[in-house]
Amino acid sequence: MADGRAQVRRRAGLRLWLAGGWLALLVLVAIFAPLLAPKDPLEQDLFAGRLPPFWLTGGALLGTDSLGRDVLSRIIYGSRIALTVAIVSGVITCLIGAGLGLLAGFWRGWVDVLVSRFIDIWMAFPPVLFSILLIAVIGPGLFSIIIAIVVIDWTRFARVVRAEAMAQGAMDYVASARVAGRGRMGTMLREILPNVLPIIVVLLTLEMGIAVIVEAILSFVNLSISTDDPTWGGMISEGRASIHQAWWVLVFPLVTLFLTVLSFSQLGEGLKDRFDPVLR
């Protein structure tokens, strides 16, 4: 008889493959952007502005924007910025947040008090204002965006990981390990960490999705890198102005952004199912 568990696994597998497939494709596209892009993403051609996509009697594959720049090429180059921001800020946020959370949750005592109060104070700042303020101070640019995301979002990791580390720390297997002579550090890294890892992975992929959105938002309000450079958020912002004449300038980057963020979150869900020892 078919086991119910096998079906759960197959569904999770499909989700994992679709999300992972899209992201893998995106990574390849980002790496080989110069080979894949049909045109220079910055090249303007005012006589070929707002050309529709190819199936609407157009010349360019996904059309051109009001300055005659190739939409497909800009999306392709935009993936470089989006993925760089996602991966770099995701990983740094994860290391800082999860590290502090793990320490606070397992060590408890004054470490916990310090970290927890710090998180509370930190979270009292409204995130969007905080990031705009930050970028206003350190100036726009790729680096600033990454810093802004890390500075704002590490608390998300720290809180969740701390709670999970506390729950795991109260389990009897931790007591047994301590009795057997494992030091505090060893217990934290060898007994607790493997059990909070699934949560960290899910948070990390979610964070990457969030980073993509934040980058798009900041580009949208022109706080990202220079407006010439192709970013999905910047394209959406430009496309919004000409939506009645050239919908493709808005829609294609929007769909790409949507699929990417969805894929990140689904990847996290799928990986969680894979990693969870009880579902495995």
Added chain:
Amino acid sequence: MTYLSVQNLSVRIKGGGPLLRSVSLDVAAGHVHGLVGESGAGKSMIGRAILGILPKAVEVVSGAILLDGVDLLALPPAQRRVRVGASCALIPQDPLTALNPSRRIGRQMTDRLVDILGWTRGDAEARALALLAEVQITDPARVLRQYPHELSGGMRQRILIASAFAAEPKLIVADEPTTALDVTVQKQILKLIAGMQVRHGTALLFVTHDLGVVSKVCQSLSVLYAGKVVETAEVRAFFAAPQHPYSAALLAATPKYTDPDAGLHPVPDAVIAAVRAEVGHD
């Protein structure tokens, strides 16, 4: 010969009320000592204090814990850990949370032998196999490769017992090892622990709230109320004639399976009041 001697141990919540009030008890080498009392009487706290795994919010106020003549409380933490790790082990209460869910049984059983006691991986694995066979697990080689969630509660408790005996400790603290199991499995597990204890000659501190279990497994016992030992006795003498009114009432409160119509006899309020006044619990 006394192996473990707890002397006038007092433990309290940091900045709060007392949990253990000047507790003293002795466990002879190779003997089984029962520790009984109601929920919250401090039974587990004694075991945890001995093993050095008291919760963070709890501190030792005074007293001594002599393990083989050495006061554990006077040792620096690192030395204490080495000493306890080499000669003591814990059989925890809940087999469902006492195994690390993300690691294979084999790794969990052998890790401590390898990492802490310096065995070779091969020796440790052979030892784990032999112990699993001793606790009557069929196909131990396969179980070593499995994860905890793939095993039943009874199986997990057997594995925990096997792990506890892995490094041939001199003292094992069994913290209500059968409470989380259903009654039929309880009996098997008790038999198993008792058998292992005799074969390995390990001293056992058996924490339980079940006097029936004490009468089967232990040679002596201490009755605890509100963090104070009210009576310590040999098991035979205790069940024949408990000395303290509270222990007598506790014994009388045990339901009799042989006489279901006898009704239940809760510990009378007067006895509770008297014992509270005696231990100073308000």
